[in-house]
Amino acid sequence: MNQSPPVSAVRIAGLQQTFVVDGVSRHVLDGIDLEIRTGETVCVVGHSGTGKSTLLRCVAGLHRPSGGEVAVAGRAVAGPPEGLAVVFQDYGRSLMPWLRIRENVTLPLRRTLSRQDRNARATEALAAVGLEGVERLYPWQVSGGMQQRVAIARALAYRPQVLLMDEPFASVDAQTRSDLEDLVVRIAAESGLTLMVVTHDIDEAVYLGNRVVVLAGKPARIAADLEVDLPSGRDQLTTKADPEFLRLRGEVMSLIRRETASIAERVSA
Amino acid sequence: MRRRLTAAAVEAWLPVALVATWWFASASSTSIYFPPLRTILERFQDLWLFERVPTDVAFSLTNLGLGLGAGLVAALAAGVVFGLTPRIHTAMTPVFEFMRATPIVALLPLIVAMFGLGVTSKVVIIALGAFWPTFLNTVDGVRAVDPLVRDVARTYRLRPVTSATRVMLPNAAPQIMVGVRTSVSVAVVIMVGSELFGSSEGIGYFILQSQRSYAIADMWAGLILLGLLGYALNLLSAGVERLVLSWHEGRRTGSTTVAAAGA
């Protein structure tokens, strides 16, 4: 098969973002350059409020950047791009409470598929996230972890090339969280999806990613871009005890701490 | 069982007492204005079960149905459009305020001048009356849609129609239904008003005509029919509201959590 020349799935160049709120301007992102290759899982990690989500929203076409460029699959982003799905943190609000779980999953497919095909896709996607027999329930009838699985299934059924996740597991309990992390690792490995995960949890970032991008400073810049050299068959117990995992985790943590300290210095000076 | 009987008795004693009072107080009434309830009910049976149903009742209800249908559909569509375009909505606010504050019945002469005395003018004015409450509530409801829900609709590139019917309108449904229920009662009032102004058919016209020809028991029978109709329509719109908002109620009470974590 003749593949088209490999384009990076996501390309961010010189991204600037400034918001004006009540007349006060706030510079959030300052010259972000980032390339995500097809099939890669990149985790963006940083403190709450650094602008990780703003970065993600620029890629998703939900914010228009103040400067610089964002391209998804080689096309410049001007609005929500084709072939891109987002899983939001707040599953309670991102799923429609008036639609049954199946209808929630098929909602984005209404443009392209017949009802029969939509339903088949939904069943398949729900099975892929470990949910069966819940199609006819409403989202609010199942637990938070299951709701987030439904949100992931909705994204998978859409068959995107790029999947963005915005703090996807910040609102679930610890056990559910590690289950969902394993689910994402498995999906990333099986589907060949390009994934960009925004999280403030360093362990999670290192565990999920092929690369970890550290965002720090005010306005935020990329403080580090680290390759994660861990075996692909990851496991909560063994991977998180791997010396390489611990080394990376320590490195990211000290990077973030250093950035925070230097900001504190600058503020106090 | 016994408790239920007591509850029913508590609910029912006042209406029963009121009707009984009317019955006995009017039993030997010779006032032309207030004929015995017995006579009124007899006339009710003669008139409305079901001799005049195909004519006056059908006429009124057809106009009501058409007017209400047109008014509500227009209100929902326009409500979504204006709800999603805050700037245009802000610009139009004074116009809307004025229209909402204008007595719809006062527009009857204008509407009749434009559309004549026929069915059209009645349907138009009922639609106009039904439009405003639902429209204004739909605008508010759509404007209050959670930004995250909008983001979901945008990132998954839903078609505008899908987004309106599957996302925006259901999200605004609780508020919209408040408007719809007001619209229904306004529409009934306007329907009656339109039949009192240069009409030759309908329940309102029948009541007026009975009064003019001093068939007072007929007039009272018509009034009772109108009361029953108003109550029935209110029950109907309450039922529709419950149906439309069943998800809302279920979520609110949270009574049906089925499965636990880790399925």
Added chain:
Amino acid sequence: MTVSERVVEGRAVMSGASQPAPPAAARPTRRAVPAPVSQVAAVAAILAVWSWLAATDQVSDSALAGSVESFARLAEVLGTSESWAAIGQTLTAWSISLAVALAVAVPLGLLLGRSMLAYRSSRFTIDFLRTIPALGLIPLAALVYGASREAVLIIVIPACIWPLLLQTIYGVRDTDPVAIETARSYGLGRWSILGRVVLPSALPYIATGIRLSAIIAMLVAISVELLVLVPGVGSLIAVAQRNGETVDVYAYTLLAGFLGLAVVLLFSRLERRVIAWHPSVRGHR
């Protein structure tokens, strides 16, 4: 329409973990047109379309008067004592109705809101009576009272009692039980609790009820005047129409609209005052 159905504009803005996210309004650069400018423009546009429609032969002249003529005539009739007398008649009927509704509905609402037995006993009766279309009573009122103010009052008063009564009941039932218990534990009597705890707490609901009733009173009063030819703004419209004075019909209809608008604006302000002052809201703003 109750207080609780008011939609609160505040919303959570973004999905990121507790981030102080840029609100939706924070679109960079683009400057909004100030609201008053766009509103004047919108009104001007509507009037222009109206003029244009009247100028073309789409609708016959006997049905549609031009906007300029209509407003000019409105200014003209506002110089006559006849129309001020009519405005006075309408306002008198309106204020009597509102006063009676207040005097009946608020005490009754307090009673029905506090007593479960009274509430359940009257629930069906209230539900039935309030769904009777008010204008249906016009022939009866005209029969008994003729084309007089009493005929207007007998229809308007019940119509504006219902919203106020229902709002008062909701308001009373929404009183924080802890506040009542507290008052009781300090030895306050039945009447003190009603006057110092329940009534103030129900006030925002009552204010909303008063606004609704005031508007309904105006709308129904003008409607009855028009349909029964009771002297007032409503009958001016009807008489103009009978005489085939199309421009007058438009001028008086505009007058009716402005009267309604005045009531809406005045009572919305009053309501906002009461609600802003109310402690349950004050804390949140």
